[in-house]
Amino acid sequence: MSPLIEITDPAVFDPETIIVDVRAGADARQRYLAGHLQQAIFATLDDDLASKPADPAFGGRHPLPSLENFAATLSKWGVTPDSHVIVYDDKAAAMGGARLWWMLRAIGHKKVQVLNGGLKAAINAGIELSKDDHQPKSTAAYPVPAEYSGTADIDEVGEAAKSDDRIVIDVRENARYLGQVEPLDLIAGHIPGASNLFYAKNLGEDGKYLSPEELAVLYRDTIxxxxxxxxxxxxxxxxxxxxxxxxxxxxxxxxxxxYVGSWSEWSRRDLPIATTDK
Incomplete structure (x- = not known):
């Protein structure tokens, strides 16, 4: 199953498909109620896809929810291990859609896709949006997974950044990577040895992902x-x-x-910081 799905795919409108609309920010629910895909479940980055950090120095600003809590959230949404889940957000998947996709994949859920272009793609396609507060039907308990696979902790990252056989990629905009600005965390800069590839380069002018072939070239240039x-x-x-x-x-x-903790963790641990290109 491709990780991306187009708004023209019939699965987007299949009543058996579970659609999750992920928003972020204080006005998340208001934006959802202003227009979302039919039957889309409202979810938020902070409440559903992260836990509240006791100390961002240990886990970062958006640590993963416990496996028990994530499984309970999936059950509340009516998701079973066999469900086809399609996720999107209103930020071209950058603020929650891709995060939920990754979390589902990390617990072994197979049938999950991200709407290419997000809500904007639906609007551009002339899809009629809903303003209802859609309430999902809960289902039997989603099995609590054993782990989130595919994560690296701060120690592994530090070692990888110093290795010629490994690479750490920082996807923040270049000005943040170089320490010229830092709007969110306490200290500006980047992990010494990390390469920079701004995530927005994944997208074309239409707000959708580049083709798989174009993406392969983009990443090959860095990796x-x-x-x-x-x-x-x-x-x-x-x-x-x-x-x-x-x-x-x-x-x-x-x-x-x-690396879940990312710069928000690294920058709070009194570790080396770089402000020049690798």
């Missing part, structure tokens, strides 16, 4: 001959990194890891 399983991707807090992991999966690169 080179390094094996996919030796690639670690991070961002500010483990959210937009999933956008690039989704793009990599579309290009057939399926084994990279996510």
């Amino acid at each position: 080179g001959d390094i094996k996919p399983e030796q690639v670690i991707v991070h961002c500010g807090s483990g959210v937009t990194a999933c956008h690039t992991l989704l793009g990599m999966a579309s290009a057939g690169i399926t084994e990279p890891k996510l």
Whole structure:
């Protein structure tokens, strides 16, 4: 199953498909109620796809929810291990859609896709949006998974960034990577040895992902001959990194890891910080 799905695909409108609309920000519900796909379940990044950090220095600003809590959320949404889940957001998958895709894949859920282009693609296609507050029907308990697979912790990241056989990719915009600005975290800069590939480069002018072939060229320019399983991707807090992991999966690169804590963790641990290009 392709990780991306187009708004023209009949599965988007199949009543058996579970659609999840992921929003972020204080006005998330208002934006959802202003217009969303028919039968789309409202979800938020902070409440459903992350836990509240006791200390961002240990886990970052958006640590993953416990496996028990995530399984309970899926049950509340009516998701079973066999469900076809389609997710989207209103930020071209950068603020939640790709994160939920990654989380489902990380617990072994097979049938999950992201709407290419997000809500904008539906609007551009002339799809009539709903303003109802759709309430899902809960189902039997989703089995609590054993782990989120495909993650790297802070120690592994530090070692990988110093290795010639591994690569750490920072997907934040270049000005943040170089430490010229830092709107969210306490200290500006990047992990020494990390490469920079801004996640927005995954997209074309239409707000959709580049073709798999174009994405493969984009990533090859950064990764080179390094094996996919030796690639670690991070961002500010483990959210937009999933956008690039989704793009990599579309290009057939399926084994990279996510550093969930990302810069929000690293920058709070009194570790080395760089402000010049690798």
